[in-house]
Amino acid sequence: MIKIYHNINCSKSRTALEFLQQQADEIEVREYLNDVPTKAELKELLFQLRIKPLDLIRKGELLFQEKFRNSQLTDEEWIDVMAAYPILIERPIVVKNGVAVIGRPIEKVISLIEKSDK
Numbered sequence: 492m493i494k495i496y497h498n499i500n501c502s503k504s505r506t507a508l509e510f511l512q513q514q515a516d517e518i519e520v521r522e523y524l525n526d527v528p529t530k531a532e533l534k535e536l537l538f539q540l541r542i543k544p545l546d547l548i549r550k551g552e553l554l555f556q557e558k559f560r561n562s563q564l565t566d567e568e569w570i571d572v573m574a575a576y577p578i579l580i581e582r583p584i585v586v587k588n589g590v591a592v593i594g595r596p597i598e599k600v601i602s603l604i605e606k607s608d609k
Contacts, residue, residue, distance in 0.1 A: 493604075494519040495594075496528070496536075496584040504583035507594040511585065514604055527577045533570050536584060539591035544569035547593075549579050 493515050498504045499522060511518050521528075528536065537544060544566045549555060554576055564572065573580050583594040585603060592599040 492517045492519060492587075494521060494586040496521050496523045496580070496582060496586075498522070498524055498582045501582050503595045503597075506597055507583045507585060507600050510597060510600060511604075523580060523582075524577050527574065528580075530570050530574050533573055533580075536586070536591055537570075539586055539589060540584070540593065544573065547573065547581050549581055552579055555579055 493511055495508055495511060495518060497508055497520050508520065533544075537547060540547065548569060559572065581593045585592055585594045585600050587603055590603060592603045594600040
């Protein structure tokens with residue numbers, strides 16, 4: 492099973508989803524802006540991605556620039572921010588077999604699929 496945290500308004504996310512639909516029979520699509528991940532789910536994603544919370548934040552997003560650009564928050568506080576403002580979560584995130592990647596560029600998704608199929 493492959494899971495994608497998807498934003499229908501993002502061209503990179505749509506490209507990743509189209510690729511996955513061509514490659515896999517079972518895909519769980521999570522439109523994370525409407526079905527916001529819990530703090531526990533975000534922590535699990537961070538573990539699977541092997542990154543810190545701040546690395547999962549979209550720093551170019553206007554909301555980040557206006558509200559959080561100069562913030563010095565703890566990891567836990569950044570997780571709270573993502574739970575409260577899911578638009579700030581990088582996208583797409585693709586998970587397979589307990590390993591996750593941020594699917595930009597698409598080559599990261601391709602590599603994840605190829606590695607987990609071996």
